[in-house]
Amino acid sequence: xxxxxxxxxxxxxxxxxxxxxxxxxxxxxxxxxxxxxxxxxxxxxxxxxxxxxxxxxxxxxxxxxxxxxxxxxxxxxxxxxxxxxxxxxxxxxxxxxxxxxxxxxxxxxxxxxxxxxxxxxxxxxxxxxxxxxxxxxxxxxxxxxxxxxxxxxxxxxxxxxxxxxxxxxxxxxxxxxxxxxxxxxxxxxxxxxxxxxxxxxxxxxxxxxxxxxxxxxxxxxxxxxxxxxxxxxxxxxxxxxxxxxxxxxxxxxxxxxxxxxxxxxxxxxxxxxxxxxxxxxxxxxxxxxxxxxxxxxxxxxxxxxxxxxxxxxxxxxxxxxxxxxxxxxxxxxxxxxxxxxxxxxxxxxxxxxxxxxxxxxxxxxxxxxxxxxxxxxxxxxxxxxxxxxxxxxxxxxxxxxxxxxxxxxxxxxxxxxxxxxxxxxxxxxxxxxxxxxxxxxxxxxxxxxxxxxxxxxxxxxxxxxxxxxxxxxxxxxxxxxxxxxxxxxxxxxxxxxxxxxxxxxxxxxxxxxxxxxxxxxxxxxxxxxxxxxxxxxxxxxxxxxxxxxxxxxxxxxxxxxxxxxxxxxxxxxxxxxxxxxxxxxxxxxxxxxxxxxxxxxxxxxxxxxxxxxxxxxxxxxxxxxxxxxxxxxxxxxxxxxxxxxxxxxxxxxxxxxxxxxxxxxxxxxxxxxxxxxxxxxxxxxxxxxxxxxxxx
Numbered sequence: 001x002x003x004x005x006x007x008x009x010x011x012x013x014x015x016x017x018x019x020x021x022x023x024x025x026x027x028x029x030x031x032x033x034x035x036x037x038x039x040x041x042x043x044x045x046x047x048x049x050x051x052x053x054x055x056x057x058x059x060x061x062x063x064x065x066x067x068x069x070x071x072x073x074x075x076x077x078x079x080x081x082x083x084x085x086x087x088x089x090x091x092x093x094x095x096x097x098x099x100x101x102x103x104x105x106x107x108x109x110x111x112x113x114x115x116x117x118x119x120x121x122x123x124x125x126x127x128x129x130x131x132x133x134x135x136x137x138x139x140x141x142x143x144x145x146x147x148x149x150x151x152x153x154x155x156x157x158x159x160x161x162x163x164x165x166x167x168x169x170x171x172x173x174x175x176x177x178x179x180x181x182x183x184x185x186x187x188x189x190x191x192x193x194x195x196x197x198x199x200x201x202x203x204x205x206x207x208x209x210x211x212x213x214x215x216x217x218x219x220x221x222x223x224x225x226x227x228x229x230x231x232x233x234x235x236x237x238x239x240x241x242x243x244x245x246x247x248x249x250x251x252x253x254x255x256x257x258x259x260x261x262x263x264x265x266x267x268x269x270x271x272x273x274x275x276x277x278x279x280x281x282x283x284x285x286x287x288x289x290x291x292x293x294x295x296x297x298x299x300x301x302x303x304x305x306x307x308x309x310x311x312x313x314x315x316x317x318x319x320x321x322x323x324x325x326x327x328x329x330x331x332x333x334x335x336x337x338x339x340x341x342x343x344x345x346x347x348x349x350x351x352x353x354x355x356x357x358x359x360x361x362x363x364x365x366x367x368x369x370x371x372x373x374x375x376x377x378x379x380x381x382x383x384x385x386x387x388x389x390x391x392x393x394x395x396x397x398x399x400x401x402x403x404x405x406x407x408x409x410x411x412x413x414x415x416x417x418x419x420x421x422x423x424x425x426x427x428x429x430x431x432x433x434x435x436x437x438x439x440x441x442x443x444x445x446x447x448x449x450x451x452x453x454x455x456x457x458x459x460x461x462x463x464x465x466x467x468x469x470x471x472x473x474x475x476x477x478x479x480x481x482x483x484x485x486x487x488x489x490x491x492x493x494x495x496x497x498x499x500x501x502x503x504x505x506x507x508x509x510x511x512x513x514x515x516x517x518x519x520x521x522x523x524x525x526x527x528x529x530x531x532x533x534x535x536x537x538x539x540x541x542x543x544x545x546x547x548x549x550x551x552x553x554x555x556x557x558x559x560x561x562x563x564x565x566x567x568x569x570x571x572x573x574x575x576x577x578x579x580x581x582x583x584x585x586x587x588x589x590x591x592x593x594x595x596x597x598x599x600x601x602x603x604x605x606x607x608x609x610x611x612x613x614x615x616x617x618x619x620x621x622x623x624x625x626x627x628x629x630x631x632x633x634x635x636x637x638x639x640x641x642x643x644x645x646x647x648x649x650x651x652x653x654x655x656x657x658x659x660x661x662x663x664x665x666x667x668x669x670x671x672x673x674x675x676x677x678x679x680x681x682x683x684x685x686x687x688x689x690x691x692x693x694x695x696x
Contacts, residue, residue, distance in 0.1 A: 020062065020063075021060050021061070021062055022060070022061055022062065022063065022081065022085060023058060023059075023060060023085065024058070024059050024060070024061050024067070024081060024085055024086070024087055025056070025057065025058050025085065025086055025087075026056075026057060026086055026087040026088045026089060027051075027054070027055045027056055027057075027088050027089075028040075028051050028055045028057065028069060028071075028088075028089045028090075028091060029055055029088070029089075029090055029091070030074065030090065030091050030092075030093065031090075033055070034051070034054050034055025034056075035051060035055050035071060035074075035091060036051055036052060036054070036055060037050055037051060037071070038050060038051040038055070038057070038069055038070070038071045038091070039069070039070045039071065039208065040057055040059055040067055040068070040069055041067070041068045041070075042059055042060065042061040042065050042066075042067055042068075042081075043065050043066040043067075043068065061081045062081065063081055063082065063083070064080065064081060065080070065081045066078050066079070066080055066081070067079045067080075067081060067087065068207075069089050069091060070207055070208050071091055074091040074092060074093055074094055075091065075092045075093070075094045076207070077089060077091060077092075171216070171217045171218065172218050172220060173217060173218070173219045173220065174220045174221075174222065175220070175221055175222060193222045193223050194220060194221075194222050194223075195221045195222055195223055196220075196221050197218065197219070197220050197221075198218070198219040198220075199216065199217075199218055199219075200216060200217045200218075200219065201216045205217040233277070233280075233477070233479065233480045233481070233482065234444075234480075234481045234482060234483045234484065235277055235279035235280050235482045235483050236279060236482070236483040236486060236487075236545055237279055238278065238279045238281075238282070238544045238545060239544060240544065240653065240655060240656075240657075241539050241540045241541070241542075241543075241544060241547075242539060243537040243538065243539045243574075243576065243582075243584045243585060244537060244538060244539070245536065245537050245585070245588065246530040246531070246532040246535040246536060246537060246538060247532045247596040247598065248588065248596065250529050250530050250531075250532060251527060251528070251529055251550045252527070252528045252530070252538065252540055252573070253525065253526070253527045253528075253547070253548045253549065253550050253552060253553050254525070254526055254540065254543045254546045254547050254548055254571075255524070255525055255526075255543075255546040255548055255559075255560035255561045256325065256524045256525070256526060256546075256560065256561040256563065256569045256571075257282075257284050257285060257288065257543060257546050257561055257569070258288060258495050258515070258561060258562065258563060258564060258567045258569060259282075259285050259288075259486065259489065259495055259496040259497070260285055260288055260289040260497055260498075261282075261285060261474055261482065261485070261486070261496045261497050261498035262280070262281070262282035262283075262284075262285030262286055262289075262498075263285055263286040263289035264289070264497070264498045264499070264500050264504050265280060265474075265480070265482065265498045265500070266280060266281060266286065266652070267500065267684075267688055268477060268498075268500040270688050270691055270692050271688075271691075272477070276652055278653055278654075280482065281649050281652045281653050282542065282544075282545075282649075283541055283542030283645075283646055283649035283650070283653075284541075284542035284543045284546070284570075284571070285542075286542075286645050286646075286648070286649050287542065287570050287572065287642050287645045287646055287649075288568065288569060288570055289645075289681075290641065290642070290645065290681060290682065290685075291568060291681075292324060292568055292570060292638040292641075292642065293638055294306050294324045294325070294326035294568055295326060296326060296328065296329065297326065297327075297328050301613075301622070301624060302327060302328050302520040302521045302563070302613070302615075303325045303326055303327045303328065303520070303521060303563060303613075304325070304326045305323075305324070305325060305609070305611065305624065305626045306322075306323075306324040306325075306326070307321070307322065307323050307324070307609065307626060307628045308321075308322050308628075308633055308636070308639060309321050309322075309575075309606060309628065309631065309632050309633065310322075310632060310633055310634065310635040310639060311632065311635075312574055312643075313635070313640070313643050313644075313647070313661075313665065313669055314647055314658060314659050314661035314665055315574070315659040315661075317576070317580050317581075317582060318574050318575060318576050318577075318580070318582070319574070319575040319576075319577060319632060320572060320573070320574055320575070320635075320639075320643055321538075321572065321573040321574075321575055321606075321607070321628070322570060322571075322572055322639055322642065323526070323528070323570070323571045323572075323573075323609055324568065324569065324570050324571075325524075325563065325567075325568065325569040325570075325611075326568055327515065327520055327521070327563045327564060327565060327566055327567040327568070328520055328565065328566075329514065329565055329566040330514050330518065330520075330565045330566070331514075332369060332371075332513060332514065333371070335435065335514060335517075335518050335565070336431075336433060336434045336435050336518075337371075337373040337374060337375075337431050337434045337435070338370075338374040338375070338394075338431070338434060338435040338436075338437065338517060338518075339374075339375050339391075339426060339429050339430060339431045339434055339435065339436045339437070340370075340374065340375065340376050340377070340435075340437055340438075340439060340517070341376075341377045341378075341379060341422045341423075341425050341426045341437070341438045341439070342363060342376065342377070342378045342379070342389075342439050342441070343379050343380075343381070343418055343419065343422040343438050343439065343440045343441070344356075344359065344363075344378065344379070344380045344381075344407060344441050344442075345380075345381060345382075345415070345418070345440075345441060345442035345443065346380045346381070346382050346407050346408065346409050346410070346411075347381070347382040347383075347409065347410070347411050347445070348382070348409055348410050348411055349409075349443055349445045349476075349479055350409040350442070350443060350475070350476070351409035351410070352476055354475065354476055354477065354500065355409070355443060355475045355476040356407060356408075356409045356475075358475060358499065358501075358502070358505070359441050359473075359475050359499075360404045360405060360407060361502060361505065362441075362473070362499055362502070362505035362508075362509060363404055363441070363509075364401055364404065365505055365506060365509040365510060366439075366509040366513075367394075367397050367400050367401055367404075368397065369509070369510075369513055370394030370395070370397065370400075371394050371395070372393055372394055372395040373393075373394070374393070374394030375391045375392065375393060375394065375429060375431075376389070376391070376392050376394060376400055377389055377390060377391045377392070377425050377426075377429065378400075378403055378404070379418060379421050379422045379425060380407060380418070381415060381417060381418025381421075382409075382410060382411035383411040384417065385417040385418040385420075385421045385422075386421075387421070387425065388403055388406070388407070389403040391425075391429050415442065415444075415456070416455065416456065416459055419438075419440070419456075419459060419460070419463070420459070420463075422438045422440070423438060423463045423466060423468055426438050426466075426468045427466050427468060430466075430467065430468070433617075435469075435517060435518050435519075436467060436468045436469065437468065437469045437470065437471060437494070437517060438468060438469075438470050438471070438492075439470075439471045439473065439517075440470065440471070440472045440473065440485075440488065441473040441475060442472075442473075442474070442475070442485070443474065443475055443476040443479055443480050443481065444474060444480060444481025444482070444484040444485045445479045445480075445481055456484060456487060456488055457487050457488075457491050460487075460488055460491040460492045461491050463492065464491065464492050464493050467617070469492065469493045469494050469519055469562070470488060470489060470492025470493065470494035471489070471494045471495055471496075471497075471516060471517065472485045472486075472488050472489040472492070472494060472495070472496045472497075473496075473497055473498075473499055473508070474496065474497070474498040474499070475498075475499055477500075480498075482498075486545075490559070490561070491559065493519070493522055493559075493562050494519075494562060495515075495516065495562065495564065497516070507679075511679070512564075512566065512567075514564065514565035514566050515564030515565050515566045515567040516564060517564070518564055518565045519562045519563070519564055519616050520563055520564060520565050520616065521562065521563040521613040521614065521615065521616070522560075522562045522563075522613070522614050522615075522616055523556070523558075523559060523560040523561075523562075523612070523613065523614045523621065524560055524561050524562065524563050524569075524611065524612070524613040525548060525552070525553050525558075525560045525611070525612045525613075525621075526571065526609060526610070526611055527550070527553040527609070527610045527611075527612075528573070528607050528608070528609045528610075529607060529608045529609075529610075530575070530606070530607045531598070531602055531605050531606055531607060531608075531630075532578075532596070532598035533578065533598035533599065533600070533602070533603060534577065534578055534603075534605070534606050534630050535575050535576070535577065535578065535606065535607065536576045536577060536578045536579070536580060536582075536585070537575070537576040537582070537584070537585055538573050538574070538575045538576070539573065539574045539575075539584075539657065540571070540572075540573055541571075541572040541573065541574060541646050541650075542571075542572070542646070542649070543571065546561070548560070553610070553612060554612070554621075556614070556619060556620060556621050563613070570642055572642065572643070572646050574657065575606075584657070603630075604629055604630055605627055605628070605629060605630060606628045606629065606630040606631075607627075607628050608625065608626070608627050608628070609625075609626050609627075609628065610623060610624070610625050610626075611623065611624040611625075611626075612624075637672070637673050637674075637675045638673065638675070639673070640669050640670075640672045640673030641669070641670060641672075641673025641674065641675070641682060642673070643669055643673075644666050644667075644669035644670035644673055644685075645670075645685065647661060647665065647666050647669065648663075648666045648670075648685075648689055648692075651663060651666065652692070663689060663692075663693040666689050667686060667689055667690065667693075670682065670685060670686050670689065671686065674686070
């Protein structure tokens, strides 16, 4: 009897061991290296996953389960889970014909014509390394591809053959990007741009793309930059600054800009192989993304000033002027108590993996740095706005994170309503002499209530009088509204960052925590007066949407940019010295009533730069003055790197002021200015320049 009980116990334990879920990890590769975006499904559980950019994956499974590995252009593979918790898989390319595509001439075609001599096979395979997952929607039963017969203006038309008399729309994936439901842009693709079309019919499409593709899928690959099939991004229009004659316009006035969204956004576009819109290239934000070794302030002012002048690396006939500000750095424990209100967009447009999921992970980094004396509230908005976390002490990190993890995306976007509620909550819990701030995280795609740039601007201008500052964090791509988010940050006495990766989140909430959240000077303005005796003409590089009227400099009612703890600001001017002939200068008719002769008193000065700022809780500005002598020096390491970034921006814009400098010049300057580069950001820039050079 005892032996029988022992045998039964062994059997039961064996069954339990076999039924126990295991955590399987591994790497999926082909002969060339890791494969991102491979779909992996466990037969015995509900779990499924995809590989990351390094081909790594983690999945739950039981011993004896079968793991199915599927990837476009590769042979389907199954592996049975045994004793090992690490399963590495090598996929083999499938060079066989994937499916048949029907291509017919432009015009009306009967059902009978879908067989015969006008049918051709599409055998060209092209890798799609984008992660195509649950975001795919739509259905398809067959396909008809109709091209214009050498008639200009005739678009390509693609539709399901078996649904000619129905309203069913096929699912399209263009260069790995799924077209949104109802997107008509796919019908405007030029036939000459199409490399191949592949049709995956059910049930194969369902295996490859999941249940959302149960009726099939059409995959299109094209030439050039066409990952913008769902492109609906918005940027404020920029008009490049021109050279101005110092005798006619000696003053140059602008607001500082500590935003860095422009660089991380351009980086995202380059990494994705997208076209870069002219207006998305904000050179000042690209230059200011990087740290420079400016001295810490040593007097009563919250920032120091540094200027230098050198020969322009891409034009030996001009000089490059650098003006640098360095905000005073404070340790986290030195910062005053914070009253933070997280205002989070949970509308339907935020469901993509690089939006709400990335946002939640990013905010966890911020939460881990909060102190007991800090308070956090969370407001969310979709079709309506609501409070999901009342004011909570910063040491209750688990409670705050749990509230974040419960967030889900869905519905329309009542951004205006959310902003009103967030400010109301921030004002109710206002900390005198503390850091009171709303942190808005969104893609900016507002579509309910106040939503236009003008409406949002008026709303924020009213709210900033409360003393509550605003930080704006942008997420996502395709429908990213940069112009709206920049407006919100500018008018809300705050800053704007674009978070495309967890590394960028770490930079914003980790390395630059104080600058992101704590303002040390507001309404910071710069006015440069060039000496006409030394400067024939000058041009401010970037800052096109930060320009101010000269009289605005002394007008304390005019809004300008804010400077955070540890923030650095760099402004570059290209200067044409007196006596130099330049094609950039245009003749101006002589003035009849005004004497434009230069003064003889300041022959050793190149320019005078004035700064005005207000303390965070005050409304009267303080002025600082700095004089730059007429001395040209060799470029420092930092100066070389800043000039490389500026030149790269000019190249991306196809600016007329590059003097035909090449990308090689950009790379050489960046290499010379790389310096210590402890965080690797400058090395990453060099990689981006190389990538952009090859793509453009």
